[in-house]
Amino acid sequence: MTDMTYDVADHVATITLTRPERMNTISSAMLDELTRTLVRANEDRDVRVVVLTGTGRAFCAGLDLNEASSGTGIGGKDRRPPETIDLRNTPPTVLFAMDKPVICALNGSAAGYGMDLALGCDIRIMADNAKLAAAFVKRGVVPESGGTWFLPRMLGWAKAAEIIFTGRTLGAAECLAEGLVNTVVPADEVAEAARAMALEIAANAPLAVRASKRLMRMGLEETFETHVQHVYLQLLPLFASDDFGEGVKSFLEKRPAAFTGR
Structure with missing residues (x-):
């Protein structure tokens, strides 16, 4: 059973996380599915722009900690560390390597992995009631999917250090003021605003x-x-x-x- 959808219209591909009952947290199976879907969008000749969004009240609340605590998912206690590390076919690296522009339509809050996923997109449009939560150190981990690379470049060392070391949660107004998002709109206008920008980009060469x-x-x-x-x-x-x-x-x-x- 899929936890995301892929739709194309007017040269715009929309990838939607569809696990609202779990606040679109990412399971280990979803990592592979998201990788395949991003590659599909990048290789689709009809696609010029990609919009990544979610359903429900969150964009993505991070990795599925319930799965991890059960010992079966990402970070599960019964999973041995890999003997070799190959991250070439994982969402953060695939997203970074995509040639086509990616707009993150933050329909709701993003935490942990979800925040890194949003930062990996080229443009972010955020609901006015959404938040970005850099809660990694509060869970005993680091920003594992790009946050330690993106934030110092976006904000400078000192501000990035403040956010990462404290595990702070940022409201929409602060995200806009710091330049982490391009624009903030009412929650019911996020999809429309993202599509309007996608169509503007898609009209170019x-x-x-x-x-x-x-x-x-x-x-x-x-x-x-x-x-x-x-x-x-x-x-x-x-x-x-x-x-x-x-x-x-x-x-x-x-x-x-x-x-x-x-």
Whole structure:
């Protein structure tokens, strides 16, 4: 039985966590399912933008601690530590490597793993009654799925340290003020706001959008001199694309462009 849905309309894929009775906590089976679904969206030629959201009153309340406490799930006492660690096919690394933009529609609060999952998206739209809870140290663990990488880059060392070391919960207004989310809207408008932004992005040249995301990701670790070389090399195939010709033509003809992704 699936705990998420995958729908595509108007070049926008919507991945919805559908475990509201457990506040969309992530079971070990859901990790594999989410990985497969993210890969599916990234490889779907009809998809230009992905929206990740949840059902019910939470976006994702973290990993399933009930499963862990029973000894059967993630962190269960009867599970031996792996002899080797390979995280290439797990949601955080797959999400980070995706070329297509991902919008997190925070329909409700995100805690622990759910917070890291939201931070791994490119854009976050948050319900005004939602919260982000960095509760890792309160459970005896670390931000295991990207939080220790994302937060210092988003907030600076001192503020990230404050949030992670205290395990603090942040309300929507503070998340917006700190730049952790792009916008805050009434709870009943989150889906609409996320879709509106997704459609705005999807109307642009998809090859250029994906290339821009790749270059932004590379730029996090490169010198400026190295980066501008990569930008130039990325421009060459874009100049040869049908979409570049359509972009120029539509501008001169003063009409909306009809991009095909070719």
